[in-house]
Amino acid sequence: MNFIDLLFKIKNRLSKVIRHYIRKPFIGALGKGSNIKSGVRIVGNPYRLKIGKKTTVWQNAVLSVGNGEIVIGDNCSVSVGAFLNSTRGKIIIGNRVGISAYCNIYSCSFGFSDGGAWKDSYQVADVVIEDDVFIGAGAVILPGVTLGKGAIVAAGAVVNKNVLAYTVVGGVTLKTWYTMASK
Numbered sequence: 001m002n003f004i005d006l007l008f009k010i011k012n013r014l015s016k017v018i019r020h021y022i023r024k025p026f027i028g029a030l031g032k033g034s035n036i037k038s039g040v041r042i043v044g045n046p047y048r049l050k051i052g053k054k055t056t057v058w059q060n061a062v063l064s065v066g067n068g069e070i071v072i073g074d075n076c077s078v079s080v081g082a083f084l085n086s087t088r089g090k091i092i093i094g095n096r097v098g099i100s101a102y103c104n105i106y107s108c109s110f111g112f113s114d115g116g117a118w119k120d121s122y123q124v125a126d127v128v129i130e131d132d133v134f135i136g137a138g139a140v141i142l143p144g145v146t147l148g149k150g151a152i153v154a155a156g157a158v159v160n161k162n163v164l165a166y167t168v169v170g171g172v173t174l175k176t177w178y179t180m181a182s183k
């Protein structure tokens with residue numbers, strides 16, 4: 001490692017610690033070693049956001065908590081530009097979950113089946129993402145979905161139904177690709 005690399009390493013370590021202690025009093029929970037990077041926006045009541053240990057929320061992610069709740073476990077990564085919207089309802093995320101860049105996760109949306117105007121018909125249903133799930137870049141997780149332990153969601157998928165444990169899914173009309181050997 002050269003001198004410049006070393007300087008950046010020290011600077012990054014320091015800013016990680018400083019950002020942790022600046023954010024901590026203004027969030028429901030922020031576990032030891034967790035880091036909220038620059039440009040992350042928390043919208044609504046930040047005390048309804050709870051983050052476990054050693055989790056990183058990367059640059060420009062938006063956590064829109066509103067009157068809902070977002071719970072993120074330990075050792076997770078919420079990547080650049082991800083959008084988690086729990087304006088109503090809950091988004092519950094387990095441990096060691098990878099949420100790639102520009103994913104969208106919603107526990108609330110609008111319902112259209114009653115034929116009313118979109119604004120009159122609110123749809124609220126919790127999203128549960130179990131341990132060890134990986135969600136590829138740009139995937140959209142719609143209200144009411146549970147992603148089972150160890151599931152993988154392909155980049156760009158739109159997930160509108162539950163995904164079983166250790167299953168790989170992808171596509172816009174979601175297809176089960178295969179089941180992995182469970183550990």
Ligand SMILES: CC(C)(COP(=O)(O)OP(=O)(O)OC[C@H]1O[C@@H](n2cnc3c(N)ncnc32)[C@H](O)[C@@H]1OP(=O)(O)O)[C@@H](O)C(=O)NCCC(=O)NCCS
Nearest residue numbers: 100101135136137138152153154155156157168169170171
């Ligand atoms: C889901 C994923 C893990 C599957 O990987 P895999 O099992 O190795 O699958 P393969 O790459 O062998 O592809 C299998 C088939 O699915 C297709 N495919 C791969 N990824 C796809 C995607 N995201 N959406 C639609 N089809 C996809 C391939 O073209 C291939 O089709 P074919 O058999 O007709 O040629 C991977 O494709 C993926 O989407 N990874 C996410 C990567 C990412 O977002 N990284 C973020 C940065 S950390």
